[in-house]
Each structure stands twice: as structure tokens, then as C-alpha cells.
Amino acid sequence: ALHATLGVARKAARVRYLTSYWRERAAVALPAARFYSQPDEAMSCGLCTVEVPGLDPEAVRVGLRQEHGIVVQTMGGLGRTPHIRGVRVSPNVYTSPAELDRLVEALVAVGST
Numbered sequence: 001a002l003h004a005t006l007g008v009a010r011k012a013a014r015v016r017y018l019t020s021y022w023r024e025r026a027a028v029a030l031p032a033a034r035f036y037s038q039p040d041e042a043m044s045c046g047l048c049t050v051e052v053p054g055l056d057p058e059a060v061r062v063g064l065r066q067e068h069g070i071v072v073q074t075m076g077g078l079g080r081t082p083h084i085r086g087v088r089v090s091p092n093v094y095t096s097p098a099e100l101d102r103l104v105e106a107l108v109a110v111g112s113t
Helices: 002-006 008-029 057-068 097-111
Strands: 048-051 073-076 085-089
Touching: 002 008, 008 048, 008 097, 057 073, 057 085, 057 097
Parallel strands: none
Antiparallel strands: 048 085, 073 085
8 A cells, every 4th residue: 555655756766765865864873884785776666785894794684683672684605796795784664864874873783893
């Protein structure tokens, strides 16, 4: 019902906005971070994978989940893309900017432990 009410274009615009929002803040807070998704909104619809250099992606995923209650997907070791090593963040239309600020703070905290 939510999808039908919003429509495809509005939903896509919202998740693109949210992805740009957290990505820009993470790039400032974690200047060494590597992003595996293009910043161009036409190249992504809300998905972005980030690598925190020097950290195992699974350790980042576990730290975010256990210490901060944030769920992300580990990306790494896949046959077609063995060079990707990070966590994929997938905000949804109901994700708030405040929740994404908390994500960035948690990435910094996990990266400094």
C-alpha cells in the first residue's frame, strides 16, 4: 500500500536522497572510506557499499548490529566481484536522516575500536 501510494518515482527519489545524505556525511567522517557505488544518482537507487579500510567487513557488520542495533549486509568474497569488501547500506523510504546520522556515527565508532 505504501509503494502504491508513493509511486515508483517518489520512492526512488527518496531512497536516492537518503543514500546521498549518509554517503556525504560518511565521506567527511571517514575520509579513507571507499565507496563502491557511484555518487551519480542515475547509477544507483538507494544502495551503497562502503569499505572502512583496515577492517574486515564481517567485523563491521557484527559491530554495527551488536553495538548499535544497525543491520547492514556484508559484501565481499563474491565470485563476480572479489575486489569489493565492505558493507551494503540500503535505506528505505521510512528511514530518517537522524537514523542515518546514527549510522555514520556508528561506522566511525566501529572503525575506531
